[in-house]
Amino acid sequence: MSVDALDTGQVENETEEMRKRREAVIAASAPASKFKVRTQLLKEGRTTDLISSTENMRVHVKVYASGGENGLHNHTDEDHFHLVLQGSGRFYGPRGEELDCGPWEGIMLPAGSFYRFNATSEEPLVLLRVGAKAAQATSEHDRLNIYGDPLPTDAPGNGPPPRVVPRPGEFFGAAE
Numbered sequence: 001m002s003v004d005a006l007d008t009g010q011v012e013n014e015t016e017e018m019r020k021r022r023e024a025v026i027a028a029s030a031p032a033s034k035f036k037v038r039t040q041l042l043k044e045g046r047t048t049d050l051i052s053s054t055e056n057m058r059v060h061v062k063v064y065a066s067g068g069e070n071g072l073h074n075h076t077d078e079d080h081f082h083l084v085l086q087g088s089g090r091f092y093g094p095r096g097e098e099l100d101c102g103p104w105e106g107i108m109l110p111a112g113s114f115y116r117f118n119a120t121s122e123e124p125l126v127l128l129r130v131g132a133k134a135a136q137a138t139s140e141h142d143r144l145n146i147y148g149d150p151l152p153t154d155a156p157g158n159g160p161p162p163r164v165v166p167r168p169g170e171f172f173g174a175a176e
Contacts, residue, residue: 037172039063041172045163046068046164058130058131064124068119069117073116073143076111077134078111078132078133079109080130083105086123087123088120089101089117091117100120
């Protein structure tokens with residue numbers, strides 16, 4: 001018997017009770033959603049685009065013409081990773097750690113792990129960032145600096161808001 005036949009209930013011995021259970025399970029399940037990675041490349045600045053999310057997980061594409069996330073910080077309520085799709089970056093930790101990542105390399109950050117990073121390539125740094133709710137938050141605030149104080153994304157410790165200048169007609173990822 002094929003898996004397709006089994007998954008769709010097309011089996012000879014499916015009883016009425018089995019059919020009802022199958023239909024109820026399917027009706028209660030969330031549908032899948034498709035997304036694609038496509039983002040504008042930049043001459044200057046940085047962008048963060050949310051490309052997909054659920055109640056427990058978020059997927060972003062981040063582009064940095066230069067610079068990065070300044071100021072060591074952590075995310076207390078999520079485990080997340082950054083995967084380099086283009087360019088290169090250097091990730092820094094609170095104990096002097098330095099991790100260089102190029103295309104198809106990344107960094108895994110459990111909830112509460114401090115980090116910052118900078119783009120190190122001439123070409124824009126493009127990151128896939130995936131975050132999922134941690135089993136248990138490490139603080140009542142979702143983002144902290146190294147003194148344990150709340151650090152909003154737009155706080156001065158992250159540097160001034162960048163001037164975003166796109167590269168006209170230049171994109172990373174899927175076609176439109």
